[in-house]
Amino acid sequence: MKKNLLLILLLFVSILSFSQELHDIKGVVMNDANDKILENVNIVNLNQVKGTTTNDKGEFALKAAVNDTLYFSYLGFKSLRVRVTNDWLRFGDIKVKMTELGIALEEVVVKPVQLTGYVEIDAKLIPVYDNYRYRISGLSTGYEGGSNQPGAVSKVLSSIFNPADFLYNVFGKRPQQMRKMRKMKEDDEIRNLLQSKFDRETLMAVLQLERVDIDEILNKCNYSKDFIRTANDLQILDAISGCYEEYKILNRDK
Known part of the structure; x- marks a missing residue:
């Protein structure tokens, strides 16, 4: 009985240590609408506080442990959180697909300062x-x-x-x-x-x-x-x- 308990304890410790071990996590980031690769996507491991970006092929590599959360952000796309699982480690590279957002840019009105050429007057017109x-x-x-x-x-x-x-x-x-x-x-x-x-x-x-x-x-x-x-x-x-x-x-x- 004691031997069985010892074996279970050792198994539990080994599983726990494996889950906390850092691994090289690899994948590729794509546009969910058309499967085109996304270059320069920002990726941050929220647990380890380490970051990287995708290359010109949409590929990335980052150190992470099981159950760490990776945060993907890219201009014009909805930010995404992906949890690192044992399946990810088992099967290797995965495809992360991000959803594009519609961005409405606000109109910017530029109001130039009309100068008169007289220092005394222009000094009062220019905002400080x-x-x-x-x-x-x-x-x-x-x-x-x-x-x-x-x-x-x-x-x-x-x-x-x-x-x-x-x-x-x-x-x-x-x-x-x-x-x-x-x-x-x-x-x-x-x-x-x-x-x-x-x-x-x-x-x-x-x-x-x-x-x-x-x-x-x-x-x-x-x-x-x-x-x-x-x-x-x-x-x-x-x-x-x-x-x-x-x-x-x-x-x-x-």
């Missing part, structure tokens, strides 16, 4: 953007201010001396997400991916946050609405990470 940043001695980065961020100085001071830090409320019970964020900053493939994206989808998928959560974090970090609206995903990642590290230092003894 005052979304500048405040810097505090001891902090490596500053805080944005300007018309879209009223009371920026008071908000900076209140955030520094506030022991009930919003970021700790968000991430305090999810240290794993902060580790994932650090991994994202270290992976060149993911950084290149985030630098070209503005939809926050990859950030939301990896950090398991909603868009409103990301906006609220940046608001609490005193970033302006202009920055939140126009920054690419890499800038957003660096902003959240930098703000969290600053708060961690400032609240170390609290």
Whole structure:
């Protein structure tokens, strides 16, 4: 009886270790409508926080363990999550098909500034953007201010001396997400991916946050609405990470 229990235990441990082992996952990404290959599709392992892109043949290779989730994103196509299974490892390459989306581009109206040629008049016509940043001695980065961020100085001071830090409320019970964020900053493939994206989808998928959560974090970090609206995903990642590290230092003894 004891021998049987020992064998079952060893079998269970071996299965568990196999499922956690990283394997080379390969496949090809195609358009579901016509089976054409898709080049430069962004792929992120949400568990291991590693990324890659498809080559000119639609092929990709990525390290993953059984039950890891791969996140596929491509401009004009619906993002897709695919779980790595034992069958994938057993049968090798698989075909991942993505569904195309209809994208309606909003009309952009460009209003040129009509200059008169007189410096005194033209200086008043040219718009001035005052979304500048405040810097505090001891902090490596500053805080944005300007018309879209009223009371920026008071908000900076209140955030520094506030022991009930919003970021700790968000991430305090999810240290794993902060580790994932650090991994994202270290992976060149993911950084290149985030630098070209503005939809926050990859950030939301990896950090398991909603868009409103990301906006609220940046608001609490005193970033302006202009920055939140126009920054690419890499800038957003660096902003959240930098703000969290600053708060961690400032609240170390609290």
